[in-house]
Amino acid sequence: NTSECEKYACCPLPPYLEDSGYVIEEDDNGGRPLRDVCFHLLKLYSDRSYELDQLLDPRSVTSDPLDFRLSWHLWEVLRALNYCHLSQQSWGVLNTSYAAQLESEGLWEWAVFVMLHEPDAQ
16 A cells, blocks of 8 residues: 555566566456466465465466466365365366367377366266
8 A cells, every 4th residue: 555656575576577677567357467476375375265366377477378287287286275266167267278288289198187177077
């Protein structure tokens, strides 16, 4: 709740933006600010109901918005720790996006493994 001139620290940007001098205040999708995945993990630790969509957004880790590797594995770890308040639609998008990424790399066996985690059997 401080004014712009009273800020004492930079926003926690993702690693690929840290030294660029570029400051992102608002995200194009819904006006949510883009933050580093570590920032989101700390927020989740302090508030168990923190929105997981922001945490699992690939852009919080990498500049490639279609790279779901870390997001999917992080989601599986969070599920094991009983953080299960991700919507079924977001869960499905995460699974299918990562499976498509694996299949495009020729790793179709791993894509099948990822799809076995799909919440909706249909």
